[in-house]
Amino acid sequence: MALFRVSTTKGLELQKALSQICRQFSDASTDLKAVMAAKIPKEQERVKNFRKTHGNTKVGEVTVDMMYGGMRGIKGLVCETSVLDADEGIRFRGLSIPECQKLLPKAPGGAEPLPEGLFWLLMTGDVPTDAQVKQLSKQWAERADLPAHVVTLLNNMPNTVHPMSQFSAAVTTLNSESKFAKAYASGVHKSKYWEYVYEDSMDLIAKLPVIAATIYRNTFKDGSGIGAIDTSKDWSCNFTHMLGYDDPQFIELMRLYLTIHSDHEGGNVSAHTVHLVGSALSDPYLSFAAGLNGLAGPLHGLANQEVLVWLQKLRQQVGDKATEEQLKEFIWKTLKSGQVVPGYGHAVLRKTDPRYTCQREFALKHLPNDPLFQLVSNVYKVVPPILLELGKVKNPWPNVDAHSGVLLQYYGLSEMNYYTVLFGVSRALGVLASMVWDRALGLPIERPKSLSTDGLMKALKAA
Ligand code: AMX
Numbered sequence: 001m002a003l004f005r006v007s008t009t010k011g012l013e014l015q016k017a018l019s020q021i022c023r024q025f026s027d028a029s030t031d032l033k034a035v036m037a038a039k040i041p042k043e044q045e046r047v048k049n050f051r052k053t054h055g056n057t058k059v060g061e062v063t064v065d066m067m068y069g070g071m072r073g074i075k076g077l078v079c080e081t082s083v084l085d086a087d088e089g090i091r092f093r094g095l096s097i098p099e100c101q102k103l104l105p106k107a108p109g110g111a112e113p114l115p116e117g118l119f120w121l122l123m124t125g126d127v128p129t130d131a132q133v134k135q136l137s138k139q140w141a142e143r144a145d146l147p148a149h150v151v152t153l154l155n156n157m158p159n160t161v162h163p164m165s166q167f168s169a170a171v172t173t174l175n176s177e178s179k180f181a182k183a184y185a186s187g188v189h190k191s192k193y194w195e196y197v198y199e200d201s202m203d204l205i206a207k208l209p210v211i212a213a214t215i216y217r218n219t220f221k222d223g224s225g226i227g228a229i230d231t232s233k234d235w236s237c238n239f240t241h242m243l244g245y246d247d248p249q250f251i252e253l254m255r256l257y258l259t260i261h262s263d264h265e266g267g268n269v270s271a272h273t274v275h276l277v278g279s280a281l282s283d284p285y286l287s288f289a290a291g292l293n294g295l296a297g298p299l300h301g302l303a304n305q306e307v308l309v310w311l312q313k314l315r316q317q318v319g320d321k322a323t324e325e326q327l328k329e330f331i332w333k334t335l336k337s338g339q340v341v342p343g344y345g346h347a348v349l350r351k352t353d354p355r356y357t358c359q360r361e362f363a364l365k366h367l368p369n370d371p372l373f374q375l376v377s378n379v380y381k382v383v384p385p386i387l388l389e390l391g392k393v394k395n396p397w398p399n400v401d402a403h404s405g406v407l408l409q410y411y412g413l414s415e416m417n418y419y420t421v422l423f424g425v426s427r428a429l430g431v432l433a434s435m436v437w438d439r440a441l442g443l444p445i446e447r448p449k450s451l452s453t454d455g456l457m458k459a460l461k462a463a
Contacts, residue, residue: 030135033198035124040194040440047441064456071267072347076448077275079266080437081122081430089354090264092118093125097260097354104259105133107234112256112362114234115429116140119205122263122433133234141231141238143206146214150174154211159219163421164296166219168289170211175285177203184281193281194440200284201432208425209235213242220415239425243413249366250411256362257404260355261423263430267348269294270301270424274431275438279446284435291431292424298342301423303401306342308409308416310334311375320371327382335390343402344383346395355400359407372406 029035060075082092092100104113104121105128116136120128128136150170157166175181180196188196213226226242233241236254240246266275274291278284295301318326334341346353363373380398387396405419451459 030129030132032120032123032132032136033195035126036194036198036436036440039124043437044441064460067451067456070347077266077272078443079271079275079434081433082263082265084265084348086348086350089349089351092263093121095121095127097358100259101256101358103127105130107237107251107255110252110255112252113259114236114255115258115262115426116235118259118262119429119433122430123436137234138231139202140206140235141229141233143203144210144229144238146207146210147174147177149176150211151214154214154218155223157215157218162296163215163219163418164292164302164424166215167211167421167424168292168296170215171204171208171285171289171292174204174207174211175283175289178283178285179203181283184283190442194436197278197284197439198436201428201436204284204288205235205428205432208428209239209242212421212425213239215421216243216415216418220418245411245413247411250413253362253366253407253411256358257407257422258426258429260358261400261404261426263427263433265348266434268300269297270427271431271434274435276446278435278438279443281445284432287435288428288431291427295424295427296420299340301401301420301427303342303399304404304419304423305416307401308405308419310342311372311379311405312416314379315372315375320375322375322378324378324382327378328386331379331383331386335386341383341387344387344396344398345393346397346399349397349399350395352397353399353402356398356403359400359403363403363407363410367407367410370406370410372409376403376406 060073062074066072066074082090083094084090088096090097095103100113100118100121104117106112107114114133114137116133117128120126120132120136150173153173154166154170157169177200179199180193183192183196210226210229217223217226221244226244229238230241234255236258237251239258240251240254245251264271266272270291273294274287277290278287282290298306314322314327314330318330322330331341360377363370363376367373380402383398384396387393404423405416408414408419408422
């Protein structure tokens with residue numbers, strides 16, 4: 001695994017060569033669980049030895065501002081699947097997004113990576129082969145059926161309930177199927193926890209597109225059937241078909257979308273929530289549903305909906321051909337009314353999000369003349385200098401959510417309050433891969449110490 005933690009972009013050629021070597025090793029098995037079973041004891045040993053040597057070594061300091069400031073900058077979590085660099089953006093097991101686009105397997109004739117490949121990479125640290133990815137597609141297609149009570153729940157949900165609330169409720173209810181919860185109740189040894197979390201994660205990832213498509217068809221269409229899963233097709237292709245779309249270019253977009261929204265290291269609200277709830281040994285369904293509730297917040301995943309709502313208002317007020325002056329005026333109006341500009345800023349990133357950039361590149365390739373894309377491009381020129389002028393915004397650049405909606409609109413998926421559900425389907429890949437490792441490494445229940453303001457003042461005075 002450590003082989004892939006090369007941190008410079010110049011390392012691409014090296015990574016290609018390394019991936020070939022790793023492929024040779026990983027070629028042997030298309031059984032992800034068996035590959036994990038072989039890796040886990042070595043990683044457990046590596047962590048055990050590291051803790052033996054460095055268990056008491058300090059990795060940072062905590063200031064009062066950090067405690068009141070959302071714990072920004074506190075190094076307090078371990079996350080194996082991805083690491084976020086403030087300038088460079090996310091690396092999945094050491095690979096940047098452009099590197100993943102180059103190295104991960106693609107659908108026949110396709111140009112974008114398959115999310116199955118990303119999941120294999122997040123789980124194992126290895127770039128998978130085509131055969132390994134194909135096996136994952138098949139397994140997810142075979143595990144996709146929903147139990148009747150979840151279908152009944154979704155079909156009885158009023159369409160006034162937000163799609164994210166429907167999503168979270170359905171996933172919570174799906175925990176009736178948890179193999180981990182059953183094994184725990186029957187007294188399974190803790191060394192086996194990861195195996196049941198793995199099984200639940202695979203089942204849950206398989207079922208998420210069916211839940212999400214049912215929500216979409218019930219809420220925005222006539223509620224008619226979502227069609228059957230084709231076990232010879234990949235996860236994104238089946239999902240897009242179930243939503244009711246068959247444009248091959250849109251399916252390619254979904255492959256990219258579901259890959260890039262998957263993971264953003266451990267401290268963001270959704271990932272941290274899943275990790276925290278899972279640490280109480282809540283099963284993967286309950287833990288992931290909790291993460292979805294965090295993703296549904298407007299400062300996190302709901303920002304992709306907020307961006308479109310904001311752009312619609314902008315269009316209504318100034319039209320598609322807004323001048324720079326009109327754009328500036330609209331942005332200042334947003335800020336002066338005490339609101340944020342959605343899709344801009346980030347708690348960790350300090351440059352344009354590479355997830356924004358790759359979606360922009362997709363748009364430049366496939367929809368360069370789309371009026372909404374052109375508006376998004378013009379907004380990109382105007383917002384950062386204004387946010388800088390405010391003086392307090394630490395990152396004036398766009399994040400992933402500033403660009404995803406315009407692409408979905410172009411292919412006809414125009415129902416913006418559905419967008420965060422797509423984000424959630426993708427996010428499962430990262431947080432569930434992490435959860436398997438959390439249990440494999442035997443991480444304990446999470447319980448940081450909190451202090452009252454009085455207690456803190458007293459402690460500092462005494463110091
Ligand atoms: N528009 C206006 N003001 C902004 C801003 C934006 N896009 N981004 C940050 N600010 C403000 C903050 O509200 C804060 O103001 P305050 O001191 O008066 O409360 C100040 O600038 C400092 O904030 P920060 O340290 O730069 O950001 P943060 O780490 O506290 O918050 C984030 C990060 C993403 C919540 C924030 O940038 C934001 O609200 N952006 C818009 C919503 C958005 O796009 N969210 C999606 C993020 C990606 C994701 O999780 N999917």
